[in-house]
Amino acid sequence: MREPAHRPYQGGDAAMAEDAWRMYFAEMGGLPASIVFNDGIAKRLGDLPLTHAMKIRIPLKSPRGDGMTTREEAGPVNQLDETFDKIITAHGGEYLGRVTNNGVRWVLALIPAGPRELEAALNAAAAEAGYAADIHVEPDPEKAVYWQDLYPTEDDRQVMVDMEVQSALQQQGDDPAKPREIGHWIYFREEAAAQAFAGWARETGYRVDSVAPAQEAAPLWLVRMAHHGTLQLNDISGHSLTISRRAREGGGQYDGWETPVTV
Template identity: 25%
Template sequence: MGFWDKFFKKKSEEIEKIDIPESWDFYICSIEDRPASYYLNLALRQVAPIADKNKILWIEVKLNQPTEDGMSSPEEYDGLIELEDRLIPQVEQALHAIYVGRLTHNGLREFYFYVNENQYSESNIQKIIQQEENYQINFGAKVDPEWSIYCDSIYPNAFAMQSIANIHILESLEQYGDVLTVKRPVEHWCYFKTSEDRDHFLQKIQERGFEIVEQSKNDENENPYSIQIGRIDSVDLPSINQVTWELLELCIENNGEYDGWETPVIRN
């Protein structure tokens, strides 16, 4: 191996040693009026786009036993997990790919990867998917140097991110034996740029039965005008999603920020 071969090999190895952050989570949404579920590495948003991975690859698996609404069924769970455990490592290794997540929707499960355009090989993908005789599998790819598909299409919007946060709180409550459907005091925090924005928000939420717990101002914050509000509500996922999405939307309409909620544990 000559000097220049050693040099370029070293550069290639440095590119492959990109430190990929990981924070995997589920979120539910609707696509074309049908339910959909994403399982996504949210932490990649911190480093996207990765210049060396400028092409997105999607591998589309047709579900064998989808539910009536097009989602995966319990009967097919084990088979899909086994497929995933085989498929993802092979694609990552063959194409030096970064796996970013998957979508389940309309009778399909799609796996998303980012690859270097120069390392993309249809023949390598064909070899991998041809091994899966129990599933009908297609694939496609598109140059996406800005990672716009990840950032703008499959990454959760503010409402989906709030749902993810809600799920984490509910999981914590359930660990303490909380009965989520029991109504109880729920308090929320919101922040605004101006007192006028906060006052307009207050008018809207008081019409919805919320009470003011506390108001304050901190000039060191980007949104200095804060308010803590409360109402009696259930906190099962459909209920708390509805409440927090409404508050989030009102905050956005009034140049504000919704900063979450808390509630006491109710065991009976």
């Protein structure tokens, strides 16, 4: 049984659903950060008639040593987050996502001008849940609260995909700590670029299985290569990030990895 991470190469971005909630991890201020955001809203964000950004700061009651939520507090603070989402939506705003870092949960949204009633409702909900909310509102015609505070970089997005495929495999019984063969797919527009990349891969220690025209994505060229390793996130993402960066440098696109379920 196999769980592929690759998909046919596409010249443009695939159409996104209205709401597509995704999560990834990053580092902020030398500490881990968890980011949950609506990936699906990106296509229509510029059309939203919302002119102001709202940032809600909620100090956690008992964060872990690394500043993230404990299991005990995750439930209540996530419930408050869902309540905020409903309140923001009811007042004509758009809930965008949340960031948890350094003992603080940030809730981010786009809202219409004149948010006094909205702020009052949010403060009341926070107080009822036993939290204190510090709310900041500022003009944001460029929607920077989404693009700069939530939207992932190319590297962030690669790690996010790694996490999602790893999770799908684990649901089928995979043990991420077990070493196995992991295949990688990389597309190029020209044969010369594909061959140059394959040369780098061999020198780096990867096994190159083929460099050939991509049957499902002509006239592109596909490099298929593999390595032996685990699906522990620091291991697989170390490879996927190295490969994807090198592919971009050579004018190609890393299309993901695949591996058999290993128990």
